[in-house]
Amino acid sequence: MKNKLSFKMDVRAYTLIFALIAIFVIFALMTNGDFVSSRNLANLSRQMTVIGLLAVGMTLIIVAGHIDLSVGSLLGLTGGIAAILQVWYGWSTFPVIVVTILAGILLGMWQGWWVAYKGVPAFIVTLGGMMIFRGILLGISGGQTIAPMNDSFRVIGQAYLPYVIGYALVAAFIIFTFISAFKKRQKRKKLDLALNSVYVDYGIAAASSLAILFLVYMLSRYQGVPVPLLILLVVAAVFIFISKNTTFGRHIYAIGGNSEAAKLSGINSKRNVMSVFILMGGLAAIGGIVLTSRLNAGTVGAGQMYELDAIAAVVIGGTSLMGGVGTIVGSILGALIMASIDNGMSMMNVAPFWQYIVKGLILILAVYLDISSKKK
Amino acid sequence: MAILEMKNITKEFPGVKALNNVTFKVERGEIHSLCGENGAGKSTLMKVLSGVYPHGTYEGDILIEGKEQQFAEIKDSELAGVTIIYQELALVQEMSIAENIFLNNEPKKAGIINWEEMYKEANQWLTKIGLHIESNLKISSLGVGQQQLVEIAKALAKNAEIIIMDEPTAALAEGEVEILIEILEQLREDGITVIYISHKLKEVMRISDKVTVLRDGESIATKDIKEITENDIISLMVGRELNDLFPYVNNIIEEKVMEVKDFSFILQQAKKEVTSGINFELKKGEVLGIGGLMGAGRTELAMSLFGGYEGTMKGSISIDGKDYSIKGPKEAIKAGLAYVSEDRKKFGLVLGMDVTKNTTMASLNQVSSLSFLNHEKEIIETENYNSKMRVKTPSLETKVLTLSGGNQQKVVLSKWLMSGPKILILDEPTRGIDVGAKQEIYKLINELTAQGVAIIMISSELPELLGMSDRILVMAENRITGELTREEANQESILKLATGGEINEK
Ligand SMILES: Nc1ncnc2c1ncn2[C@@H]1O[C@H](COP(=O)(O)OP(=O)(O)OP(=O)(O)O)[C@@H](O)[C@H]1O
Ligand SMILES: [Mg+2]
Numbered sequence: 001m002k003n004k005l006s007f008k009m010d011v012r013a014y015t016l017i018f019a020l021i022a023i024f025v026i027f028a029l030m031t032n033g034d035f036v037s038s039r040n041l042a043n044l045s046r047q048m049t050v051i052g053l054l055a056v057g058m059t060l061i062i063v064a065g066h067i068d069l070s071v072g073s074l075l076g077l078t079g080g081i082a083a084i085l086q087v088w089y090g091w092s093t094f095p096v097i098v099v100t101i102l103a104g105i106l107l108g109m110w111q112g113w114w115v116a117y118k119g120v121p122a123f124i125v126t127l128g129g130m131m132i133f134r135g136i137l138l139g140i141s142g143g144q145t146i147a148p149m150n151d152s153f154r155v156i157g158q159a160y161l162p163y164v165i166g167y168a169l170v171a172a173f174i175i176f177t178f179i180s181a182f183k184k185r186q187k188r189k190k191l192d193l194a195l196n197s198v199y200v201d202y203g204i205a206a207a208s209s210l211a212i213l214f215l216v217y218m219l220s221r222y223q224g225v226p227v228p229l230l231i232l233l234v235v236a237a238v239f240i241f242i243s244k245n246t247t248f249g250r251h252i253y254a255i256g257g258n259s260e261a262a263k264l265s266g267i268n269s270k271r272n273v274m275s276v277f278i279l280m281g282g283l284a285a286i287g288g289i290v291l292t293s294r295l296n297a298g299t300v301g302a303g304q305m306y307e308l309d310a311i312a313a314v315v316i317g318g319t320s321l322m323g324g325v326g327t328i329v330g331s332i333l334g335a336l337i338m339a340s341i342d343n344g345m346s347m348m349n350v351a352p353f354w355q356y357i358v359k360g361l362i363l364i365l366a367v368y369l370d371i372s373s374k375k376k
Numbered sequence: 377m378a379i380l381e382m383k384n385i386t387k388e389f390p391g392v393k394a395l396n397n398v399t400f401k402v403e404r405g406e407i408h409s410l411c412g413e414n415g416a417g418k419s420t421l422m423k424v425l426s427g428v429y430p431h432g433t434y435e436g437d438i439l440i441e442g443k444e445q446q447f448a449e450i451k452d453s454e455l456a457g458v459t460i461i462y463q464e465l466a467l468v469q470e471m472s473i474a475e476n477i478f479l480n481n482e483p484k485k486a487g488i489i490n491w492e493e494m495y496k497e498a499n500q501w502l503t504k505i506g507l508h509i510e511s512n513l514k515i516s517s518l519g520v521g522q523q524q525l526v527e528i529a530k531a532l533a534k535n536a537e538i539i540i541m542d543e544p545t546a547a548l549a550e551g552e553v554e555i556l557i558e559i560l561e562q563l564r565e566d567g568i569t570v571i572y573i574s575h576k577l578k579e580v581m582r583i584s585d586k587v588t589v590l591r592d593g594e595s596i597a598t599k600d601i602k603e604i605t606e607n608d609i610i611s612l613m614v615g616r617e618l619n620d621l622f623p624y625v626n627n628i629i630e631e632k633v634m635e636v637k638d639f640s641f642i643l644q645q646a647k648k649e650v651t652s653g654i655n656f657e658l659k660k661g662e663v664l665g666i667g668g669l670m671g672a673g674r675t676e677l678a679m680s681l682f683g684g685y686e687g688t689m690k691g692s693i694s695i696d697g698k699d700y701s702i703k704g705p706k707e708a709i710k711a712g713l714a715y716v717s718e719d720r721k722k723f724g725l726v727l728g729m730d731v732t733k734n735t736t737m738a739s740l741n742q743v744s745s746l747s748f749l750n751h752e753k754e755i756i757e758t759e760n761y762n763s764k765m766r767v768k769t770p771s772l773e774t775k776v777l778t779l780s781g782g783n784q785q786k787v788v789l790s791k792w793l794m795s796g797p798k799i800l801i802l803d804e805p806t807r808g809i810d811v812g813a814k815q816e817i818y819k820l821i822n823e824l825t826a827q828g829v830a831i832i833m834i835s836s837e838l839p840e841l842l843g844m845s846d847r848i849l850v851m852a853e854n855r856i857t858g859e860l861t862r863e864e865a866n867q868e869s870i871l872k873l874a875t876g877g878e879i880n881e882k
Contacts, residue, residue: 191755194771247740247747254737257726264684264715264723265738265791266706324728 015369016317016333023337027344035344038222041215046157046294048339049228050075050303053287054310055317055331056232056239057280062314063243064276065256065323066115066122069307070129071284076303077133078104079288083146083298086153093152101285107133108281112274130307138300147297156231157293160224169225170216174209181205228290232332235286240328252276256323312359313338316366337362377442379404379569380425380458380538385436387420387429389778391770394420395434396593402538402586407560407570409580412590413613413810414782415768418573419463421590422540426460427453440538457537461527463546463781463808464721467515474498474511477530501529505559519670521552528559532568539563540571543781545579546808550838550871551669557583575810576837577606589613614812621811622843623818627661627825634658634799634830638691641680641702650676650685651854658799658832661825665845666834667870673854674834675718678801682715683708684723696798709738712798716788716805718834724788727777731769732758734776734787738795761790766816781808789817793824800824801832806840818844838867850874 027035034040054071061068082100085091091099107129114125161169181201188195195201219225243249254262255269263269287306292298317334319326338359345355380402387395395417402408410418423429425438427447438445440456447453450460467476474495483493498511507525515523524544531539545553560570560583574580580587581601588598589612596612639654651673658664666674679685681693683704693700700711708715717723725734735758736743743754758772765786769779776787785808792800802821806814821831821844835841841848848860850873858873 187752191752191759193755193773245749245751247744247749250733250737250740250749253729254726254733257728258722260723261726262737264682264705264717266704266709266795267737268704268706324726 016330016337019366020333020337020340023340023344027340027347031344031347035347036218038218040343040347041218042160042222042226044339044343045219045229046226047343048335049157049226049232050287050291051306051309051313051339052232052332052335053235053283053290054306055313055335056236056328057276057283058310058314059317059319059326059328059331060239060243060252060276061122061280062311062319062321063256063323063326064252064273065259066273066276067311067321068111068122068126068277068280070111070126070133071280071287071310072303072306072308073130073133073137074104074107074281074284074303075288075291075306076299076301077107077137077288078285079292079302080137080141080146080298080300082153082289082292083149084140086149087146087298093150096153097156097289100289101282104281104283104285104288105278106281108277108279108284109274111281112277115277116270116273134304141298141300143300145297145299149293149296154293154296155227157228157290158296159227160219161227161230163220163224166216166220166225169230170213173212177205177209178202228294231286231290235283236328236332243328248272248275253324256325258324309338309359310335312363316363318370334366378402378439379441381437381439381442382421382425383437383439385421385424385434385438387417387424387434391774394593395424398436398590398593398595400588400595401598402569402571404569405564405567406585407564407572407583409572409574409584409587410590411574411577411580411587411609411613413812415780416590416613416810417593418590419542419780422460422542422571422573425453426450426458426540428460454534454536457535458540459531459534459536459538460540461524461531461542461544463543465520465523465527467523467526467530469516470514472512472514473502473509473518473526473529476515476526477501477511477533479530481534497533498529501533502526504532505529505562506555519552521548521555521670524548524552524556525559536568538569538571540573542573543575543808544572545574545576548670548836550836553579575808575814577609577811580609581606591615610811613810621815621818622840623815623822624844625822625825626846627822628846629660629828631660632657633660633696635694636681636691637693639681639693640690641676641685642687642690643685644687649854650687651680654691654856656849656856656859658830660828660830663821663825663831663833663844663846665841665848665865666832666851667836667838667841667848668851668874670836672851672874674851675803676854677851678715678803678832678834679717681708682713682801684715709795709797713801714738714792714795714797714799715801716792716803718804718807720784720788724791725776725784728775730773730775731762731767731779731787732772735761735790735794738791742794757794758790761794764793765790765820782810782813785809786813789820797829799830799832801834803834804836805833806835806837814840838870841870842866 024036054075058068058071078100081103082096085096085099086093111125111129114120115122185195185201216225251262251267251272254265254267255272259269288303291302313334314326314331315321315334316337317327317330319331341359341362342355345358378401382398382400385395385398398417398421400421412418424434427450430448431446445456468479477498478494482489483497484490495511502509502511505525505528507522515526518526545556548556557579563570572580572584584601586598586600587604587609589596589609591613635657636654640649640652642649654677656664668674680702683702689702695711721727732754736754740749743750743757755772762772767786767790768783776784779787805817809817825831833845842865846862848865848870849856850858850860850870852874860869
């Protein structure tokens with residue numbers, strides 16, 4: 001009985017993975033295998049990085065019961081700031097990164113302050129932010145494309161890890177996965193909690209290890225693991241940890257689940273909500289740096305519509321717009337699904353307008369599946 | 377022929393068998409009470425009957441006037457004459473009474489809503505249930521009791537033959553309960569069948585014709601009210617004798633823990649005083665009861681003391697000799713206060729979270745270091761409080777959403793016990809809770825006072841107030857209108873002070 005229960009709860013995650021596999025198989029067939037070629041996987045993983053970074057922060061925002069429509073503009077603006085500092089003012093890479101992230105944090109804090117302390121709905125504040133940030137970017141760049149960046153800056157979005165390091169990281173990941181699966185089982189046994197069967201727990205560990213190993217193998221056949229993918233994975237890991245294992249993470253879920261009850265339990269919802277927006281600002285800035293580095297330029301249109309892709313990724317990943325429910329892993333998978341569709345369809349030379357239509361339909365379908373699975 | 381017969385109903389949720397082969401038979405025109413402990417399956421049985429859980433998700437048969445029914449949704453059961461009034465009122469606050477009564481049932485002419493007709497009919501229904509107000513008033517301008525009556529009007533307007541009421545009086549004040557009872561008697565005369573779920577056995581004894589008792593998802597007995605006593609019902613419910621419902625002990629230690637002087641609180645937004653000129657002292661180990669009618673400002677006093685409102689205070693408060701100024705719940709918890717609110721779903725629980733996370737919510741600092749959570753410790757602590765409170769749950773990782781009302785309340789209590797308060801404010805602590813669990817909560821109060829915790833207990837149930845308090849403050853119109861010692865206090869003296877305030881004002 002108990003096993004059935006815990007299996008049921010994971011159905012959602014499995015659906016996402018199956019959907020992803022289905023998408024991969026379909027595109028692989030339609031492109032004669034080009035879609036799963038090493039080169040394209042490298043491309044795909046670079047393409048999903050930026051949306052993935054935004055989706056990580058957006059997950060927290062939506063779990064807390066808010067929304068952020070400004071992330072695309074914020075990403076564009078911070079990316080522009082990075083380009084301006086380096087190209088026009090000749091700053092070296094490290095200070096550019098630090099100042100850009102600080103700028104993102106400050107702008108996020110500014111929006112968070114309106115939402116948390118002034119009670120203006122996040123939808124409005126960030127809709128405003130979306131226009132304001134884009135306007136500032138237009139103003140400070142004068143509408144020009146700002147290029148080129150230094151070599152050291154381009155490493156962030158364009159370089160690849162040496163094979164050795166790639167495989168070393170895989171080894172570390174595999175060891176960590178199995179040890180934590182083992183530890184988790186021991187703990188649950190000790191605390192007398194419901195246990196999955198051995199096969200399920202270690203099966204999941206083995207499957208994810210294999211998947212990572214295979215991915216790194218494929219990427220290494222091309223040029224290695226792209227640096228931006230590594231950045232995304234590290235950021236995601238940190239935020240997964242925060243969301244599960246810190247009081248801050250718990251507070252966010254409680255506020256989104258029932259802000260009144262959270263408040264009366266002594267949780268400072270204002271400060272926590274502002275913190276979420278600050279983190280989002282920081283992540284948008286990292287995304288901006290990665291994008292500017294990849295394009296080797298700051299452009300006025302950078303990041304346009306990214307907020308919608310990020311929100312779609314989060315929602316496809318199972319986060320509820322009502323707040324209180326959602327996981328970062330789901331959002332990353334959601335981002336991967338969105339990026340795969342973009343990438344696969346452009347490989348098939350499908351006109352861009354179809355990409356929009358298909359992504360829109362998938363979004364609706366995903367939420368419908370989620371809702372109907374909950375009804376049972 | 378029986379108007380309703382439910383035969384061999386079995387309903388399972390993952391991990392729990394909520395109903396096991398239940399049989400339930402109701403005759404036309406009777407008031408039939410359904411009793412049982414928290415989690416016995418009363419609400420579940422009624423949800424099966426009203427189509428919330430559609431045909432196919434349970435086993436067994438439902439017969440209405442001998443005909444088998446297979447409801448796919450709530451609308452089907454309404455067409456068959458069954459209407460359910462949930463414990464949580466389901467009215468649209470921003471709409472008028474008439475709009476609510478005819479929601480999804482609007483009188484129409486050629487597809488267009490006929491407003492005159494609607495208000496006229498609504499007024500007729502209101503008169504019928506003894507509410508003499510206009511049907512174009514907004515729901516939000518009514519009190520809880522009046523809203524409850526509107527729910528009944530809404531049910532009647534659907535031509536209901538069987539009305540199910542799930543704990544209709546849980547949130548009502550004594551006077552309002554009287555009105556409701558009169559209406560129920562009126563309904564019985566009109567030949568309407570009422571299924572009545574309540575934990576207040578006095579009411580059950582007074583109004584019902586028959587009683588069916590459920591225990592652990594099984595139907596134990598159906599009895600004529602004349603051949604049974606209140607104590608019989610209790611022992612059928614809990615499966616054993618229950619003696620001494622109010623296990624009062626005097627645990628007062630002569631040491632002041634809290635002193636409130638000339639305390640008033642002004643809401644920031646409404647610029648309204650929600651409590652005025654409050655004075656009282658509280659000793660360690662004391663149970664201070666607060667009585668009064670609905671809307672007397674008792675909850676507002678508790679909420680403002682606990683920092684639940686934004687606004688400014690006047691006067692002074694000291695806790696353990698130290699000045700306490702109201703900043704917010706966080707500071708209140710630090711100062712040693714805890715507040716179990718009257719509305720557990722709105723203010724007490726995050727329904728989508730599991731038992732563990734709800735229990736530790738106000739004490740995360742105890743299960744974390746440097747704000748990193750220690751999940752193991754969290755679970756051990758929760759387990760500890762769960763067994764102390766005897767929370768019935770399939771597992772610690774079960775969402776509180778699926779627990780029965782009484783068990784939800786116990787989770788809220790666990791949460792606040794874990795925070796280790798010096799002063800525990802209980803606002804209607806036994807609302808919607810069965811007798812057995814009630815007694816457990818009273819025993820818990822005694823355990824706490826024995827450890828020197830002071831308790832402020834707000835209650836609308838006079839027997840409970842009289843049975844458990846060392847001293848009673850009575851409030852009316854946001855003020856304290858009197859203080860009674862345990863010896864002085866009785867039903868009349870409390871009601872006199874509770875209404876006296878109003879008379880003095882006028
Ligand atoms: N949606 C659900 N999912 C899982 N379990 C449920 C669900 N609804 C009810 N239960 C379980 O079924 C049992 C019966 O619950 P029910 O709400 O019918 O009790 P009740 O008699 O109405 O109690 P109370 O007096 O506290 O309202 C409980 O053990 C409860 O935890
Ligand atoms: Mg119930």
